[in-house]
Amino acid sequence: MSKLVNKVALITGGSRGIGAAIAKRLAADGARVAITYAKDAKAAAAVVKAIELDGGKALAIQADAADAEAVKGAVNKTVATFGRLDVLVNNAGGSPPVPAADASPRFSAGVLQLNLLAPLLVSQAANAVMQRRAGGGAIVMVSSVSGRRPSPGTAAYGAAKAGLENLTATLAVEWAPKVRVNALAVGLVRTEQAHLHYGDEAGVAAVGATVPLGRLAEPTEVGACAVFLASPLASYVTGATIAVHGGGERPACLAAATAQVSEGAPA
Numbered sequence: 137m138s139k140l141v142n143k144v145a146l147i148t149g150g151s152r153g154i155g156a157a158i159a160k161r162l163a164a165d166g167a168r169v170a171i172t173y174a175k176d177a178k179a180a181a182a183v184v185k186a187i188e189l190d191g192g193k194a195l196a197i198q199a200d201a202a203d204a205e206a207v208k209g210a211v212n213k214t215v216a217t218f219g220r221l222d223v224l225v226n227n228a229g230g231s232p233p234v235p236a237a238d239a240s241p242r243f244s245a246g247v248l249q250l251n252l253l254a255p256l257l258v259s260q261a262a263n264a265v266m267q268r269r270a271g272g273g274a275i276v277m278v279s280s281v282s283g284r285r286p287s288p289g290t291a292a293y294g295a296a297k298a299g300l301e302n303l304t305a306t307l308a309v310e311w312a313p314k315v316r317v318n319a320l321a322v323g324l325v326r327t328e329q330a331h332l333h334y335g336d337e338a339g340v341a342a343v344g345a346t347v348p349l350g351r352l353a354e355p356t357e358v359g360a361c362a363v364f365l366a367s368p369l370a371s372y373v374t375g376a377t378i379a380v381h382g383g384g385e386r387p388a389c390l391a392a393a394t395a396q397v398s399e400g401a402p403a
Contacts, residue, residue, distance in 0.1 A: 171184070
């Protein structure tokens with residue numbers, strides 16, 4: 137039986153990349169899905185069409201995740217269309233690379249707004265609905281390994297994601313037992329925009345080789361983890377952040393070391 141049959145999920149930033157993959161995986165596991173998008177209506181419509189062609193039900197809503205009124209409207213429209221809201225995935229986020237010394241106050245504030253304050257706004261709106269339901273609900277934050285290590289070139293983004301993990305743990309305590317709140321600390325993912333970060337196929341392969349599993353994640357693999365946290369399989373999991381990073385990144389010092397370490401010897 138599908139893990140999310142008869143459930144309704146709302147995914148922010150669900151028109152492309154990881155968000156689209158999460159929406160499709162949730163729908164494949166039985167959920168009726170609403171996605172929000174900021175500008176690209178065509179991409180959002182394509183996600184809805186793909187879900188419907190696969191036998192699911194989906195809805196696209198234009199809404200700025202950082203706009204409190206727009207967020208409430210998206211939650212209300214989801215409930216009005218599907219009759220309930222069981223799952224929220226806070227996926228909208230991101231940041232272009234800018235050296236910290238060159239980042240303007242307006243730029244940094246915008247990054248923090250999108251990656252930390254927006255998830256709080258959307259979660260507040262969803263929680264208000266979920267707390268009134270007998271079955272409560274589940275919230276999944278899409279965080280990043282950038283919040284767990286230095287994030288050169290995206291300082292505000294890394295700081296926001298670090299804050300998002302703390303927000304996850306705090307909301308899990310405040311909103312229990314009705315609403316579970318968890319996060320995914322996502323590593324390197326092969327999306328349609330991977331070339332902007334890693335270059336051509338050779339660049340993508342070289343970056344993937346730095347990961348213990350030897351490759352970048354596919355977006356659908358992040359989606360599978362979101363399904364787990366949203367489903368009854370994670371009924372006793374809240375306040376947790378699951379690392380979805382293929383083992384992390386091999387320490388740079390090991391590549392520079394000249395010592396010969398024999399098999400079985402301590403590193």
